[in-house]
Amino acid sequence: MRALVLEEKLKLSLRDIDLPLDLGPRDVKIAIHTVGVCGSDVHYYTHGRIGPFVVNAPMVLGHEAAGTVVEIGAEVKSLKVGDRVCMEPGIPDLTSKASKLGIYNVDPSVTFWATPPVHGCLTPYVVFPEAFTYKLPENVSFAEGAMVEPFAIGMQAAAKARIVPGDTALVIGAGPIGIMVALAALAGGCSRVYVSDLVNEKLAIAGQYDGIVPVNIRETDLKARIAADTDDWGVDIVFEASGSPRAYDGIFNFVRPGGTIVFVGLPVEPIALDIVAASAKEVKMETVFRYANVFDRALSLIASGKVDLKPLITGVYSFEDSIAAFERAASGNPNDVKLQITLG
Known part of the structure; x- marks a missing residue:
């Protein structure tokens, strides 16, 4: 099948590649319709x-996906041919200690689309377990279905x-994940969520x-703004979603005594943290x-209409223009939040 292949750093190809499509008894075969371009894909x-x-080694990119079931395994019960679906891209070992504890996301043996050496889903067809495939209301x-994956990160942060x-x-x-976290926090019960960034377009x-x-934060002293709005108390929760080392400098100034900080962004290099301030x-x-x-639950919130992710989709490319989509994503266009690629 043709696929978008990362051959090596800074080299992408849209070419044929051998990918397994063996259908197990509890698997479904899915025709991919829409795939989101994630920051991790771009970083690879x-x-x-x-x-x-x-x-x-060469790796197929993509892990935010939605499509249509075209074939089902003999023991599949919850899905049928023709169902529109989205997929949770990490497959854990369901017998592992992490899975039994309910924290399968940190199972050391998890296989996650487009995480070396596992191929992703930017290809016309995939075979995937029924257990991690969800029918779209x-x-x-399809575009919203492909947004469930990044929104699930916001949901995880809100739950934590x-x-x-x-x-x-x-x-x-105010990147894609930051905005997803803010929306999840509002859906979870927050009355007000400040979002800080340097880029006016993303803040808009x-x-x-x-x-x-x-x-x-180029124009406004964030600490002073938070202090003024909270009578010098601080917000109840801080979500760090930028991954920037600079964000950790003074981060405890924003949170109230006894409050919570949730670290969502992943810095490339180790950072210093002021434990005394904490x-x-x-x-x-x-x-x-x-x-x-x-x-x-992320899918249910989107279906309910309480969370509208459509305004975050700022560009759509055809499968044949996948490389151009990644080049645009890597350019850091300030008006972009989420780019998507359509195969259907």
Whole structure:
């Protein structure tokens, strides 16, 4: 099959590649319709690695996907041919200790689309387990279905924050994940969510949503703004979603005593963290790595209409123009949030 293949750092090809399509009894074969371009895909393209995950051989990109079931295994019960679906791209070992604890996202043996050496889904067909394939409601488009995966990260962050209705929050970073986190926090009960960034275009997109307060930190002192709005108390929750080392400098200034910081962004290099500042406020700290047990709930929120992700789709490319989509994503266009590639 043709696929978008990362041959090596900074080299993409749209070419034929042998990919397994053997259908097990509990698997479904899916015709891919829409695939989102994720920041991790772009990072593999531009850097050839993310932490310990290194591209040492050609790899098909893509892990945010929706499509149509075209064949089912003999024991599949919840899906049928013709169903429109989205897929949770990480497949754990269901017998592992992590899976039994309900934290299968950190199962060391998980296979995750487009994470070396596992191929992704930017190809016309994939075979995938029924257990991690979700039927799309009629009112959810393929484009929205392909957004469930990144929104699930926001859902994981909101769950880790243990939001109490009426909480206030700050999200550092107005990229795709930052905005997803802000929307999940609002859906989880936050009354107001500040989103900080350096780029006005991205802040303008975030500011379209009721309950989100965009703050450009080039123009506004974020600490002073938070202090003024909270009577010098601080927000209940801070979500760090930028991955920038600079974001950690003074991060404890924004959160109230006894509040929570959730680390979502992944810095490329190790960073310093002021543990004394955290201890002085007894700040609770949580981390996020992908997601577990939230994918279906993310889909349900989108289907309910309470979370509208359509404004975040800022460009759509055909499969034949996949390389151009990645080149645009790598260019850092300030008006872009989420680019998608359509195969259907």
